[in-house]
Amino acid sequence: MNWLLLAQHDNLLWYILPLAVGISLVYSASRYEEPDSIIRRAVRLFFQITIFMSTVFGVLWALSFGL
Amino acid sequence: MNQDSESQQVSLKNPVVAALLSFLLPGAGHFYQGRTFKGIVNCVCVLTLLFWGLSLGEWGIVFRLEPLQANERDIAQLQGGFQEGERLANPNLIPDRTNTKTHLGFLAQAPIGLISIPAMIQEKRYYSDGNISAVREEFEMNAAAIGKFAYRSDKGERVLEQFEGTLELSPQQGEFGREMQGTFSGTDPQGKKFEVMIEGLNSIGPPIGSETYQPLTCFVSHLNGQPVEDGVLLAGIERGWLDRVFVPPNIQSLEHLHGKLGKKFPLAEVFTWIAGLLNVLVIWDAYSGPAYGYRMPRPEEQTANEDKPDEKTDTPPPAEISASTTKTA
Numbered sequence: 001m002n003w004l005l006l007a008q009h010d011n012l013l014w015y016i017l018p019l020a021v022g023i024s025l026v027y028s029a030s031r032y033e034e035p036d037s038i039i040r041r042a043v044r045l046f047f048q049i050t051i052f053m054s055t056v057f058g059v060l061w062a063l064s065f066g067l
Numbered sequence: 068m069n070q071d072s073e074s075q076q077v078s079l080k081n082p083v084v085a086a087l088l089s090f091l092l093p094g095a096g097h098f099y100q101g102r103t104f105k106g107i108v109n110c111v112c113v114l115t116l117l118f119w120g121l122s123l124g125e126w127g128i129v130f131r132l133e134p135l136q137a138n139e140r141d142i143a144q145l146q147g148g149f150q151e152g153e154r155l156a157n158p159n160l161i162p163d164r165t166n167t168k169t170h171l172g173f174l175a176q177a178p179i180g181l182i183s184i185p186a187m188i189q190e191k192r193y194y195s196d197g198n199i200s201a202v203r204e205e206f207e208m209n210a211a212a213i214g215k216f217a218y219r220s221d222k223g224e225r226v227l228e229q230f231e232g233t234l235e236l237s238p239q240q241g242e243f244g245r246e247m248q249g250t251f252s253g254t255d256p257q258g259k260k261f262e263v264m265i266e267g268l269n270s271i272g273p274p275i276g277s278e279t280y281q282p283l284t285c286f287v288s289h290l291n292g293q294p295v296e297d298g299v300l301l302a303g304i305e306r307g308w309l310d311r312v313f314v315p316p317n318i319q320s321l322e323h324l325h326g327k328l329g330k331k332f333p334l335a336e337v338f339t340w341i342a343g344l345l346n347v348l349v350i351w352d353a354y355s356g357p358a359y360g361y362r363m364p365r366p367e368e369q370t371a372n373e374d375k376p377d378e379k380t381d382t383p384p385p386a387e388i389s390a391s392t393t394k395t396a
Contacts, residue, residue, distance in 0.1 A: 012334055018119070019341060022112040030348040033077055034362035035104045041363060 013057065020049040077102070077356045085353040091180040093117075093346050096353030109349045113342050117179060120338025123331050126312050127277055127324050128339060129176055129186045132167035134318040162273055164194045167315070175340035178347045182339075186313040189275070193314050198273045205238035205245065212251065213280065214302035216263060218287065218295040230255055234283075234302060241266060247285070251300060263300060264289040274306070277316040278323075281306050 028042040079085060080100050089096030094110030097103070121128070177183040192198060212234040217227045232253015239248040247268040254260050265285045272282040280303025287298030316324070325332050352358075 012330055015334060015338075019116065019338070022116045023341065023345065025108050026112045026345040026348055029105045029108045030352040031357055031359045032362055033102070033105070033357045033360075037362040038105070038108065 016053055017050070020046050020053075024049065077361065079353070079356055082354045086350050089346070089350045089353040090178065091184075093179060093181075093342075093349050096350070100353065105352070109346075109352075113179070113346050113349060116338050116345070117182065117342035120335045120342065121182075122335075123338065124328065124335030125324065127316060127320070128332070128336050129173070129182050129313050130170055130277075130315040131173045131186060131190055132164065132315045133170040134316065134321060135166050135168060136318070162193050162198055162276075162315075162317070172336050172340055176343040178343045178350065182313065189313040190315050193273075193275050198275045205247070206236075207238075208234060208236040208249070208304075210234055210304045212253075212283075212302045212304045214283075214300065216251075216287065216290075216298070216300050218290065218298040228255055228261075230261070234304065236265065236268070236285075251302070261291050263287045263291075263295075263298065265300060269299075275310045275314055276306065276320070277311055277314040278320045279306060279311060280304060 024042040024045040025038070028038045028045060031041065032038050078100060085096035085100050087096070088099050089109075092110070093113035094106040094108075097106030097109060173183070173186070176186075210233070211231075213229075213231045215227055215229055217225060220226050230251070230253045232251060234249070234251045236247050236249035238245055241248065246266065249265045250262055251265060252260070252262040264287065266288045267286040269284040269286060270282070271284075274281060283300075283302045283304060285300045285302070287295060287300050289295060290298065328335065
């Protein structure tokens, strides 16, 4: 139920997704020239960022459980 | 680096021009160099983050100088830094550069010339000698306005009415000399029409400011043809877009925006900061080409390179290239 509420609410955490997309694409574009390389690296970086931030969120959520 | 990759060259044309174009408009340098795909990626990503942030922040988050907070003003006052009494009398009327500090977030926004250059121009306009209260000057005005009208009723009660309508002012000969006179005609929230006669301007805010409305107060003598006592009109005249966007805020407008946006205020700033910092990468890429090379090595190439670790050192760098594909980060 909490997760549903989290998804429905205008939670600021969702803004991390477009930010991660933008960062991944521009950073990767500054590393390589070939479109295929840029896209592949950007996708990988996006998932790395998302997983890292989700992990941090999970740890903080666990630490603040019951507070 | 393999032979195929080394054969791929990137023409940077004039790198300084490309970097400058990327500073002015993210991605423009890449378009100039003919690197269309990267130009589109950079332009779309950076501008999307930038304008999303500006939209979230209601276009009020780009400024180089920010006003001191109350506790900082107290410290400055103790140090004798400014005329506090004069400022507190009507802070809207005095764009005061001495009570400001550098907004560090602007350093992250500055790499995007599209916003940092207009912000610097607006700062110059805001703090110019001409952008002060025009209460002692004569001018003509015919503008849409909103605000409140206060007066004392027949029973001696204070009455406050809200309005929306048109304000007309012009210099006239009054009882004590030249003064601004005119009318305000409009409607209240219930749609009731009224007209007030204005005899004298008390104060008017600077024409350039970050708030949507230019504050104005004037004395009122008649309401719908009937004389009123202690009539005061507190009006706001809508500023043009060019007179309010990217203008440094005063403490009231900044606190108002903070209160209105809440958590979205720092979020909006973060969007613009990240867009600005990403544009540093874009500018650098336009100037010197991709950091790692033309493309990612394929798995079989990686294996081959691991088998022959010293091969690269024997290969001379390609001559007369604009951006070497063998460059490392």
